[in-house]
Amino acid sequence: MSREKTERLLNLTMALLGTRTFLTKSQILSTVAGYEGNAESLDRMFERDKDDLRELGIPIEVQATDPLFDDEPGYRIDRRHYQLPELRFTAKEMGWLNVAAQAWQRAALSGPATEGLRKLIATGAEAQEEVEPLLQFSTPEPAFTALFDAVRDRKVVRFGYRRAGSDVTQERTVDPWGLLSNSGRWYLVGRDHDRDQVRVFRLSRIEGAPSFRGPEGGFVVPADVDLWSHLALLDAPAAHRYQATVEMRKDRAFILRRQAVHLQGIDEEWDLVTLPIRDTDHSAREIAALGDAVRVTEPLELKNAVISLLKKVQSRHG
Amino acid sequence: MADRTATGRLRRLLALVPYVLAHQGAPMAEVAARFDLSEKELIDDLHLLWVCGLPGYSHLELIDVSYDSGDLYIRNADVISSPMRLHQDEALSLLIGLQLLEHLAAPEEQAAIADLRAKINAAAVESVAHTSDRIAIVATAESAVGNTVAEALTRSRRLLIDYFVPSRDEVTQREIDPIAVTTVDGQTYLRAWCRRAEAIRHFRLDRIMVAKIVDRPSAPPIQDPLVELTAFTPSSDAPTARLRINHHARWLIEYLSATIANDDGELIDLLITIGDEDRIVALACQLGGALEVLDPPELRGRVAERVKSTLSLYA
Numbered sequence: 001m002s003r004e005k006t007e008r009l010l011n012l013t014m015a016l017l018g019t020r021t022f023l024t025k026s027q028i029l030s031t032v033a034g035y036e037g038n039a040e041s042l043d044r045m046f047e048r049d050k051d052d053l054r055e056l057g058i059p060i061e062v063q064a065t066d067p068l069f070d071d072e073p074g075y076r077i078d079r080r081h082y083q084l085p086e087l088r089f090t091a092k093e094m095g096w097l098n099v100a101a102q103a104w105q106r107a108a109l110s111g112p113a114t115e116g117l118r119k120l121i122a123t124g125a126e127a128q129e130e131v132e133p134l135l136q137f138s139t140p141e142p143a144f145t146a147l148f149d150a151v152r153d154r155k156v157v158r159f160g161y162r163r164a165g166s167d168v169t170q171e172r173t174v175d176p177w178g179l180l181s182n183s184g185r186w187y188l189v190g191r192d193h194d195r196d197q198v199r200v201f202r203l204s205r206i207e208g209a210p211s212f213r214g215p216e217g218g219f220v221v222p223a224d225v226d227l228w229s230h231l232a233l234l235d236a237p238a239a240h241r242y243q244a245t246v247e248m249r250k251d252r253a254f255i256l257r258r259q260a261v262h263l264q265g266i267d268e269e270w271d272l273v274t275l276p277i278r279d280t281d282h283s284a285r286e287i288a289a290l291g292d293a294v295r296v297t298e299p300l301e302l303k304n305a306v307i308s309l310l311k312k313v314q315s316r317h318g
Numbered sequence: 319m320a321d322r323t324a325t326g327r328l329r330r331l332l333a334l335v336p337y338v339l340a341h342q343g344a345p346m347a348e349v350a351a352r353f354d355l356s357e358k359e360l361i362d363d364l365h366l367l368w369v370c371g372l373p374g375y376s377h378l379e380l381i382d383v384s385y386d387s388g389d390l391y392i393r394n395a396d397v398i399s400s401p402m403r404l405h406q407d408e409a410l411s412l413l414i415g416l417q418l419l420e421h422l423a424a425p426e427e428q429a430a431i432a433d434l435r436a437k438i439n440a441a442a443v444e445s446v447a448h449t450s451d452r453i454a455i456v457a458t459a460e461s462a463v464g465n466t467v468a469e470a471l472t473r474s475r476r477l478l479i480d481y482f483v484p485s486r487d488e489v490t491q492r493e494i495d496p497i498a499v500t501t502v503d504g505q506t507y508l509r510a511w512c513r514r515a516e517a518i519r520h521f522r523l524d525r526i527m528v529a530k531i532v533d534r535p536s537a538p539p540i541q542d543p544l545v546e547l548t549a550f551t552p553s554s555d556a557p558t559a560r561l562r563i564n565h566h567a568r569w570l571i572e573y574l575s576a577t578i579a580n581d582d583g584e585l586i587d588l589l590i591t592i593g594d595e596d597r598i599v600a601l602a603c604q605l606g607g608a609l610e611v612l613d614p615p616e617l618r619g620r621v622a623e624r625v626k627s628t629l630s631l632y633a
Contacts, residue, residue, distance in 0.1 A: 009328045101412060118333045118353065122334075255482065255484055
């Protein structure tokens with residue numbers, strides 16, 4: 001069944017590509033191999049076949065009909081719109097394309113990436129045999145595929161969303177402007193209808209399958225929108241509240257040394273380091289974890305926080 | 319796996335024919351591998367081509383296929399001699415990959431990758447440039463380290479890195495053969511063959527303090543470069559520890575992959591495999607009493623000792 005259909009679709013594609021003039025439906029049904037049956041079922045078959053070809057990205061042109069005459073519409077495929085333009089790829093470019101396609105190997109777009117690369121290789125471009133998988137994307141979030149389609153086709157989406165630290169799922173309706181991935185996590189940026197504001201959603205907090213609302217091209221993405229700036233807001237560190245002075249043993253406490261705004265040696269054993277502090281509690285824990293590699297000099301607030309943490313640990317391990 | 323749907327198969331045939339026309343006489347095995355087919359599946363596809371062609375369908379119009387010698391030839395398929403334009407998703411997937419590559423590449427290569435992106439966009443059914451601007455991936459890394467790592471990967475060179483191990487609070491120097499950059503749980507890792515450990519290791523990019531290219535070829539001696547990220551799971555015969563946590567520190571159960579030994583609603587006793595003692599000691603210190611090490615006594619002693627020596631700094 002499916003084999004016959006493939007044959008028929010290929011014959012139809014070739015016939016429409018091979019013709020200079022438009023072919024009418026009755027011409028197609030009588031000359032293209034594979035169209036057999038009664039008139040009604042042939043009609044349906046032809047309509048479905050056209051849809052299938054268009055779904056694959058094959059551009060079928062329809063001849064404009066003159067309303068004064070009872071013309072049948074004609075069909076053909078314009079080769080210039082069907083085939084890849086003349087492209088040449090250097091070995092280096094093929095290498096990059098291989099890496100770009102390989103990156104999806106274990107992620108949502110692995111199929112399209114492989115198919116796309118094959119088409120380019122079919123132009124005669126040099127294929128690279130073994131390519132190290134330089135990049136590897138991951139799309140573990142189940143909502144990815146639906147949202148990718150929604151961003152591509154500009155379709156309004158609706159989904160259940162659980163905010164950080166909350167067990168409650170709320171329904172959100174969003175114009176999906178873009179999908180961004182930062183260190184392995186995917187985010188959706190878009191306009192939240194109910195709040196009428198730009199919001200950033202983490203895909204891993206979306207519950208269930210997103211559904212589409214309305215047609216393709218259902219909204220306009222503002223031309224001047226900077227998606228990354230919205231993501232940056234989400235993860236923006238709060239302004240540094242104060243600076244602390246701490247002593248660190250040489251060749252220790254590397255994780256804190258990287259944050260240092262100033263560092264100078266005290267003696268053979270110790271360095272004096274100035275650190276920006278955003279959150280006393282967070283920094284106190286970071287410092288406590290490093291044990292006797294670090295000693296807080298000032299302010300008192302941070303020093304006391306570290307001492308208090310350690311005393312609590314001591315009381316339970318006495 | 320071969321796509322058996324009618325349209326999936328059509329898509330494959332419309333790429334297969336141009337490929338063979340551009341590589342006449344290619345060995346069957348090579349063509350099959352290129353399209354992820356078994357030779358049997360490829361032959362099945364070729365038999366389908368045999369009965370297709372232009373209306374008329376005499377030998378003058380039918381596609382001519384021969385593979386008797388084991389080498390594949392296709393003739394009389396001029397109307398489908400060029401591959402189809404890239405479908406939207408095909409173009410997008412390649413463009414998204416190239417965008418990140420451009421971001422990671424050395425400055426002198428960025429312009430060339432941008433040109434390539436323009437070519438791919440021109441090869442699409444319709445321009446997807448506007449969409450590809452709105453779907454993007456970035457890998458976060460200290461930019462200097464990230465650039466060096468990317469260069470080493472593209473040039474297949476070894477790296478000499480200073481790597482920070484937080485649980486031991488030490489920096490070790492290793493020579494590694496980089497394999498790939500990957501992200502797991504929101505962290506970016508470099509997978510590499512570590513010449514010191516003589517094994518595959520995953521290095522968190524933000525813990526590579528310094529990276530230098532060693533001008534020797536990178537040659538990781540492994541068969542499958544796509545080994546799963548398992549380096550963080552301690553082996554099952556490692557010793558176990560018993561911890562007691564407050565109920566509000568329940569997140570530790572998942573964090574430590576622990577099993578619950580007892581839970582009275584207020585205090586929870588956990589059993590964990592000790593992968594790295596230093597990590598547990600550091601964790602106990604930073605949690606300020608929300609975590610108590612019960613067993614083994616040596617580990618409990620190490621926590622007490624660490625706290626005592628630290629508090630003595632403030633005495």
